[in-house]
Amino acid sequence: MDITLLGTGAPEGLPRPDCPCSACARALGEEARAATSVLVDGTLLLDLTPGVALAAARAGRSLGGVGQVLLTHPHDGPPVEVPAGLPGPVRVPDGRELALLTGHRVRALAMDAPGTGYAVTGPDGLRLLYLPPGGAPAGLEEPAAPYDMVLADAVGRPDALARLRAVGALTAATDVVAVHLDHDVPPGAELRRRLAAAGARAVPDGTTLPVGSYEDVPDVPRRTLVLGGARSGKSVEAERRLEAFPDVLYVATGGTRGGDTEWAARVAAHRERRSGSWRTVETCDLVPLLKDDGPPLLIDCLSLWLTDAMDSVNAWDDAEWASGGERALRARVEQLAGAVRDTRRTVVAVSNEVGSGIVPATASGRRYRDELGRLNAAFASECEHVLLVVAGQALTLRG
Numbered sequence: 001m002d003i004t005l006l007g008t009g010a011p012e013g014l015p016r017p018d019c020p021c022s023a024c025a026r027a028l029g030e031e032a033r034a035a036t037s038v039l040v041d042g043t044l045l046l047d048l049t050p051g052v053a054l055a056a057a058r059a060g061r062s063l064g065g066v067g068q069v070l071l072t073h074p075h076d077g078p079p080v081e082v083p084a085g086l087p088g089p090v091r092v093p094d095g096r097e098l099a100l101l102t103g104h105r106v107r108a109l110a111m112d113a114p115g116t117g118y119a120v121t122g123p124d125g126l127r128l129l130y131l132p133p134g135g136a137p138a139g140l141e142e143p144a145a146p147y148d149m150v151l152a153d154a155v156g157r158p159d160a161l162a163r164l165r166a167v168g169a170l171t172a173a174t175d176v177v178a179v180h181l182d183h184d185v186p187p188g189a190e191l192r193r194r195l196a197a198a199g200a201r202a203v204p205d206g207t208t209l210p211v212g213s214y215e216d217v218p219d220v221p222r223r224t225l226v227l228g229g230a231r232s233g234k235s236v237e238a239e240r241r242l243e244a245f246p247d248v249l250y251v252a253t254g255g256t257r258g259g260d261t262e263w264a265a266r267v268a269a270h271r272e273r274r275s276g277s278w279r280t281v282e283t284c285d286l287v288p289l290l291k292d293d294g295p296p297l298l299i300d301c302l303s304l305w306l307t308d309a310m311d312s313v314n315a316w317d318d319a320e321w322a323s324g325g326e327r328a329l330r331a332r333v334e335q336l337a338g339a340v341r342d343t344r345r346t347v348v349a350v351s352n353e354v355g356s357g358i359v360p361a362t363a364s365g366r367r368y369r370d371e372l373g374r375l376n377a378a379f380a381s382e383c384e385h386v387l388l389v390v391a392g393q394a395l396t397l398r399g
Contacts, residue, residue: 301351
């Protein structure tokens, strides 16, 4: 079974008509995308969009052999004209299955938003899942047989991938291709980077892909360090890297700080951004978590871990620091770095990048600045992927 992506954009296309945003301005050439429409084995068309016959011709395909046209979502605006020779488009009721003369079987899946998903099984037994824009599967049964390819709104609904992963319908061998792409993310390198973090990829309109070919499935970085200054967006970036995965363990190293209303507001803002399937633990004891097997860890943040570690060795006192505190702290950092090196878990950690400007006025402040720099360097040396977030923009330092 193979598919041809006649379009890969949102229902309004990319760039959007009359939209002045920077993402639309940069959506040129291969980054320009028509509304998503998929031709399966030249016989099944998923979503009828304006200009679909011309899009097929540009891709070197004909719609002459199409025997079934299925719609996945409500189409706003004027009705789309059905090209001559094509059967009328229909939407299959949720839970119903179609058996086509070509040997394909199509089952309609219920979504948590308006629209219908379609699970297509080819004559060769390969399985394709196509989800509508803005939709995620509802009522998935556990466990589920894995799909060979998933076409989904991976940018707008990364939680759809998390739901599929949670029941085994999406595995490391599943080819996840992003469709319904809109102007939420700048096209080009930034889009590819975000999708790779979710184990997904994007391809240009007109691309034909074989279902069941895994060589292009991107490897998800197993250990990632996200650095940045205050309010740079580093925590948002770290959370975004795991939003397509279920059962994430969020490790908060900052504690509760009873009576501090401003700190409580910061913590609440973090919690509101997290997926409802994530769990939270408040601890600075990171080594046992890294040694255990389990779901991905999101550690936020290493700078607060260092504060706790320096408190534990009384590093703020010059005499204590000179008489053994420095050695004790370095041993704790080395132990943490070793645990990162040996861990089998997916880990995303956040830390502050300091020391690029004003020199702290106190000896203890300068000591903290220096030790945080050493900690960041030690942790980064054990990570496949290191990012620096500046003004909300993630710069890849490694990976």
